[in-house]
Amino acid sequence: MTDVKIPKKYEELLDVPTDYRDDTYKYCVMVLSGAYVAGKEVQKACVRHLKDIRRSIEDSDWNYIYKPKRAKKVIKFIEALPDTKGKVNKLGLFQKFIIASVRGWFTKDTDMLRFRKAFISVGRKSGKSLLVSGLVLYAFLFDKEPAEGRQMFTAANDKKQASIVFNMVAKQLMYFTSKVPELQKDVKKVRELLQNLKDDSYVMPLSRDTGAIDGFEPFLAVIDEYHAAKTNEMMELIESGQVNLLQSLIFIISTAGFNLNAPMYTDEWPYAKDILSESFDDPEYFAIIYEQDSEDEWQDRDMWAKSNPLINESDELKEQIETFLEKRVAEATKKGSMFRVLVKNFNYWMQASEESYLDFNDWKKNEEDFDITGTKVYIGLDLSRADDLTSISFVHLDEANNQYYVASHSFVGTKGGLQGKIERDLIDYWQLEKDGYCTITDLTSGIINTDQVLDYIESYVSKNNLDVQAICYDPYAIHGVLAEMERRGWYYDLQDIRQGPVTLSNPTLDFKLKVIDGDVKHEKNPLLDRAVKNAIAKDTNDSIMIEKKMHREKIDPLMSTLFAYVIAYEHGWDDEEVSMPIFI
Template sequence: MNYVKDYAEKVISGEILAGKKVILAAKRFINDLERQEDDDFEYYFDNERANKVIGFMEILPDPKTMQAYPLADFQRFIIGNMYGWWRKDDNSKRRFRKGMLSMARKNGKSILISGVALYEFLLGNSPAFSRQIFCTANDKKQANIVFTMIKKRLNSLRSRDGDTKRGTKVVRDEIRNLDDYSYVRALSKDTGTVDGFEPHIGILDEYAASKTTEMMELLESGQALLDNSLIMIISTAGFDLNAPMHTVEYPYATKVLKGDIVDDTYFAYIAEQDSVDEVEDPKNWIKSNPILAVDSLNDQVNGYLQKRWTEAKEKGTKNAVLVKNFNMWRQAEEDSYMDVETWEEAEIEPIDITGQRVWFGIDVGKSSDLYAISWLIPQEGYWYANSYAFVATKYGLDAKIKADRLDYRRLQDLGQCEITELESGIIDVERVYQWLDDFVTQNDLDVQGICFDPAQYGSLLTQIEKNHPEWEQISIRQGTLTLSMPTKQFRDDVLDHRIKHPNNEILSGAIANAVLKSDNNGVRIDKNKYANKIDALDALLDAYAVCFREDIDNYLTSEDILNSDFGF
């Protein structure tokens, strides 16, 4: 029986209802089965080897009942992919070196991956000795969840099989294979250094809760000299849209599934709802809860989800249920300024801005915090928005990265920000001006206005007055009286795709962090209690307070004006 192919075909045909990303994973498998005949495709699928590991998983006891159960069809698909694909030039080397499993809570992610760890611990043979298996997470308690499952399941096997009992040893913080010196340990940021750290298998549990890429980088750097290692990310979605899972790993996995990025060593299975609207129909819940396909669990899980969703609507806590029970990334606040889906749908590839008209918005934070410059460039039928930030390090860069939940080192490498080089750690306003001047010059931009929040703007105002008196500087009064209308119009225009933007994580983070506040004069944005970086959006709205009155439907470029057919 080819469980993987069977599941993939049923998903593609619609016999098994699945979300868009699971359908993409199924299509990828079927396409790769055809590609394995090509000489330039480096891998082949061995169904017998896949079934061998599936069979091992199905003799393992459930930690709660200590009874063995067959894997669900989606679990067979995952394990079959991970252990069915091998290199043509060396069939001891796995194809997939990294995998992401994301689905709603209580769908058996942890128990499935504990089976992977046990298989590698007991039966792994590449390498034959000293396989290090680490269960990692953001904190020690979470890291111990999978580790504890492994211990319970192994103890059950030890009680039934003398060879397993003689060949293994279970202690409080470690499981040892006495025959080949392999071991399993839990690892978190609290653990400290590990001697000879070379994780053959690294399991990252609930990666959505990780504030930084620290644990991922630790695993990846430890695997540098290993040629058959594996990292498995298992997680439900989260509230923190600045978390590295949402800003780095999730978008990457999505692009791999879509074929936008070719990475034949990366496996992804992401079971999520495709929209909030479809949650109202229980038949769609299997998209994020594939365990519903198991007949013996269907009634129990369905009843649980029905109760959760009904209560959430009555209590106004829908976001929490959408995140945990339907695996949808959501802002922490119910009164968020804009749905992240709306913002993401307005994303486009970067455009050529050379010679374009531009309005800048500037939000001057404290010299020890963040300085944001955002801009709007009119195009035919829409505004093109982007941003850049200057980052202070007065109280330590690592502390700021942790507090803001933005990896500024990585974002600097991506060209989205600049970390101050001053020894004091404060932002160098002269450097801010120099960057702005260079940006305008290099792109031959026609500056229509510098729209600024008057607070702490004086230093930059003076430099611009001295060097570019032709740049009009426009003070934007802060408060609902001035900003209410552009704030509401900006949101509407993003929804209508009349504002578009490239992938800018600092600006996207600001969108995710913003909530709407109101008073007698109207509305404006504020930072929520879960996160506090909205500087880039504040700067953008300062510019939009002027730009939203411009007519982009009858937008004329300089080329239109210089064209010989143009006239008055």
């Protein structure tokens, strides 16, 4: 490392005692110096490791310490194990960094493993399953807390996927016992169960097909390819079973996926990023994300190591992997399926359908806070059909920048039971109401209470001193609501927005283009985000309309936004307009 030049901003951070300058430290040097090509999230993980070492030395009250010798012991064990082809390989520095992080950090007071959850996201064929199987085997053979009955699971959405890591563990165990014959009497494999006869510990695959798992107490669990999970049910069952354990660990290992409503994308991935960016502190959560920093980087071969870290490890691997990726890119470009390669080989989240109305990455980059006080606003109202949501959207005018700012709120009916609706829609409405994004009806009939809807509009407008330009609505089931608006003394411009290409096509296309250009900003709102993910564009006779593929996929918050935008996009930015009274 003598010829590696360290940027000045990292010099002080890298100044740690000699005892801590192990392979993990070397990896940090290679990443932060630029000798290894690495994305922003990997750089942040290295910075976090180095900061934590300094903090463990300088802050006597901080309860964590890094022990390089104990980390090295685990690395040496895993390096002695074979891969799926029976070949024993030296680990790359990025693999050593992961192993040493989860097995080298301990609590000062109890000498337990520091990290209780590890989030590892990387492109396909980067050895993540093989790496974690070695960690499972080490825990199975050598861990002592708890001293007996350690329950270990390789979990996934289906049994076939759950068995991949399990089979790797079993194969490595058979290899290890062949080298250490005295262990053979202590371990046993019966079908899909590995048993440690000395302390009654075991490893087994776990999936939704396994049946009731509430009685399990998972000391260690690997959740493989978490992007495929439609709900966080498995995660919740595992975590809830660890409550009485002094030491436990969950590995989440996965590439990116196509379902942007999956809990990995909506919950775990942003949580991991918040930790790495230091916007949230969770000292017992390890995170490392090997991904491209932009979807355009697939065109630059020099950037491919960001999501495929094995490229950094040797010239031989670099040539092999880059040749493979070049073929993948060339074929996908010809077939028009590059988005699949971006997701799986470059670990970049994208929607599965090329029919998607908006690229969610374009939408998400425009999320920001905005002072709506005193702004002109167009209000969109989409009343529910049967068990859909009723949604209100507020399209505010940012007249200083000639831009739009969108806020939204939804109302949830409970007819047929709220829990059933939560399970059908795969949306936790209880939590969303608690967070302020929706309102659950207060009527015992379970239908939407339109008084709650109008009360919300009234409060929102009054609290923020808004200048309402128009209320734009779908005429379906609006008549009783219009009468109530008149009773309340609302003298706003009321705009009937007909659902059809003549009315909606041009505004829908214009809204999309302004999102891409960054001229439509929006608040953080999970229900509006979900609607954007679910919306597909149907092109008929040169007109564009919004649809959804499945009934349970809600797009109501987006539709109410487009209703408001039909009138808002005709706004004359330079016109002098007379303000309408808020309430009379």
